[in-house]
Amino acid sequence: MNTRERLISITSDLIRKKGYFGTGINEILKQVAVPKGSLYHHFPNGKDELIREAVYYGGESQMHKYGNALRGKPAEEGLAAMIDVMVEELTASNFEDACPIAAVAMASGSIDDDIRAACAKVFVGWQNDLAGYLERRGVDNAQQKAEELYAMFEGAYVLSKAHKDVKYLLLQKKFIAVILNS
Amino acid sequence: MNTRERLISITSDLIRKKGYFGTGINEILKQVAVPKGSLYHHFPNGKDELIREAVYYGGESQMHKYGNALRGKPAEEGLAAMIDVMVEELTASNFEDACPIAAVAMASGSIDDDIRAACAKVFVGWQNDLAGYLERRGVDNAQQKAEELYAMFEGAYVLSKAHKDVKYLLLQKKFIAVILNS
DNA sequence: CATAATTTACAGACCAGTCGGTCTATATTT
DNA sequence: AAATATAGACCGACTGGTCTGTAAATTATG
Numbered sequence: 162m163n164t165r166e167r168l169i170s171i172t173s174d175l176i177r178k179k180g181y182f183g184t185g186i187n188e189i190l191k192q193v194a195v196p197k198g199s200l201y202h203h204f205p206n207g208k209d210e211l212i213r214e215a216v217y218y219g220g221e222s223q224m225h226k227y228g229n230a231l232r233g234k235p236a237e238e239g240l241a242a243m244i245d246v247m248v249e250e251l252t253a254s255n256f257e258d259a260c261p262i263a264a265v266a267m268a269s270g271s272i273d274d275d276i277r278a279a280c281a282k283v284f285v286g287w288q289n290d291l292a293g294y295l296e297r298r299g300v301d302n303a304q305q306k307a308e309e310l311y312a313m314f315e316g317a318y319v320l321s322k323a324h325k326d327v328k329y330l331l332l333q334k335k336f337i338a339v340i341l342n343s
Numbered sequence: 344m345n346t347r348e349r350l351i352s353i354t355s356d357l358i359r360k361k362g363y364f365g366t367g368i369n370e371i372l373k374q375v376a377v378p379k380g381s382l383y384h385h386f387p388n389g390k391d392e393l394i395r396e397a398v399y400y401g402g403e404s405q406m407h408k409y410g411n412a413l414r415g416k417p418a419e420e421g422l423a424a425m426i427d428v429m430v431e432e433l434t435a436s437n438f439e440d441a442c443p444i445a446a447v448a449m450a451s452g453s454i455d456d457d458i459r460a461a462c463a464k465v466f467v468g469w470q471n472d473l474a475g476y477l478e479r480r481g482v483d484n485a486q487q488k489a490e491e492l493y494a495m496f497e498g499a500y501v502l503s504k505a506h507k508d509v510k511y512l513l514l515q516k517k518f519i520a521v522i523l524n525s
Numbered sequence: 526c527a528t529a530a531t532t533t534a535c536a537g538a539c540c541a542g543t544c545g546g547t548c549t550a551t552a553t554t555t
Numbered sequence: 556a557a558a559t560a561t562a563g564a565c566c567g568a569c570t571g572g573t574c575t576g577t578a579a580a581t582t583a584t585g
Contacts, residue, residue, distance in 0.1 A: 164560080179453045183364035186545060196562045201546075203560085208545065257452035266505035267449045270439035271361045280505045308502075309518055312511060313491075316498030320490075323448035323462045329494060336491055339525040343518065346534080368571060378536040383572075385534085390571065532581070543570065552561070 165203040167193050172215035173222070177261040178254075181212060181268040181276070209273045212265070216276060219261035220283030224290060231291075236298045240310065240337045247318055248327045259322040263315055287311060300341055309340055347385040349375050354397035355404070359443040360436075363394060363450040363458070391455045394447065398458060401443035402465030406472060413473075418480045422492065422519045429500055430509045441504040445497055469493060482523055491522055 162170070171192050175184040186208050190197060204210040230242035250258050262280045269277030292307035300306060313333050320329040344352070353374045357366045368390050372379055386392040412424035432440050444462045451459030470489045477485035495515050502511040 180362060180364060180450055182362060183450055183453055185543075187543070197546080198548090198550095198563070199561055255452070259449070262505070263501050264449050266501060267441070267446050268362055268365055269505060270437070271365055277505060277507070281507075284502060284505060305514065305517075308511065308514060309495075312498035312502055312515065313495055314498065315501050316494035316496065319445050319448060319497050319501070320466060320494055323444070323451060323459060323466060325459070325463075329490065332487070332490060333494065335487075336522070336525065339521060340518070343521040367569080369569075379572080380537065380574090380576095381535050526585100528583100528585085530581100530583070533579080535578075536576080538574085538576105540573075541570100542572105544568080545566105546568105547566075548564085550562080550564100552559100554559070555557085 164193075164195055164199055168195065168200060168203060168211060169214050169218045172211055173219040173261065176212060176215055176265050177219060177259075178257045178264070180264045181272050184212070186211075209276060213273075213276050213279045216262065216265055216279040216283060220279075220286065223261055224287055227287070228290065231294050236295055236300055236341055237337050239294065241334050244314070244330055244333055247314065248321075248330050251318075251321055251327055251330070256322055256325045259318045260315060263319065284311070295341075306340055306343075310337070313340070346375070346377055346381055350377065350382060350385060350393060351396050351400045354393055355401040355443065358394060358397055359401060359441075359446050360439045362446045363454050366394070368393075391458060395455075395458050395461045398444065398447055398461040398465060402461075402468065405443055406469055409469070410472065413476050418477055418482055418523055419519050421476065422523075423516050426496070426512055426515055429496065430503075430512050433500075433503055433509055433512070438504050438507045441500045442497060445501065466493070477523075488522055488525075492519070495522070 168189065172184065172189050175189060175192070186197075186200065189211075190200060200211065201207065204214070226246050227243050230246050231239035234242060247259075262283050265276060266280040269280065288304075288307045288311055291310065292303045295303035295307060313336065314330075317329045317333050321327050350371065354366065354371050357371060357374070368379075368382065371393075372382060382393065383389065386396070408428050409425050412428050413421035416424060429441075444465050447454075447458060448462040451462065470486075470493055473492065474486045474489035477489060482488060495518065496512075499511045499515050503509050
């Protein structure tokens, strides 16, 4: 893994925990053990460019995890496995790691709009991915239901993190069938 | 409105837009037009104490708005009016103001746990308030449904802000009845 | 009632540390 | 030689926080 990739990867980890404003370039450099010149060589536009790339990176990495959870399972079972991924990430990180995109998106409006747009693109990608999965399983109105399911998951992710209690995520399993059959 | 209240009120506005790390005390002082000594007189424990109070303040102020929207309406209509409150706040602020609590809660895990606990308390308060409203309208399993509804709303709030598009919030109206009748 | 003592509140200069970013210099690779 | 990448000293602006001082309000005491 080269310097550029390591910078993006570590930044992705940090913004997930602390968001845009909470993540400082000095801390990134310290963790990657790279001097400042290297960062500005690979990312001439500085922090904003690096964070934008880290948003895309975190989005793709998360999509792979969800894809693995869904693969080969019927709709209801697959979605429950997706929730288990989120639960596992919260508990493994002592409730520091919730949705890597939401952490940055919350600050949109006060930051470079390219970063907000990157967050939006990642969300759309996730949603299309899930809609395709549902369609292949014969679920009707898949696009709208995928939208709804992600809203549920995002919200439960926030509530579980704030309460340090995964019960808000686990509760969603009860409503998967309700949404799918609606 | 005295100095202490003005500090809390402005801080509440700022953390809603920029979260914990994005809100600096110098900016707060500038907006309130108060010297630093006054802040540390009223809040000897500094930024964390002020933000904790601002979280409670923002939580109560938001609860009143939701309460006004719900009052006197049947369940489905009241919940739709709640969504309209969120939509209105997003558009009026050019998508800067989403959930005032989530903005801070996203950073929990990296900040004083008292602040996270304050966020959790506000969420529980909102949820109990909504559960009571639903119970009074004869909805069964009101507590669980209130939990679910808030998860939906929180998630849609985040998605609408990130996309600069209220459609994610408005979509929730279609699912209110689905949840209430489940 | 007057005034002294005490508390509450406001005021801002100042501090060490960190912020994101620029700059020049040196390796390393092609 | 030229392009790419690493290296870190350095910069002004800003961070949250401390400090000393003053003004105003409140309480105690004669």
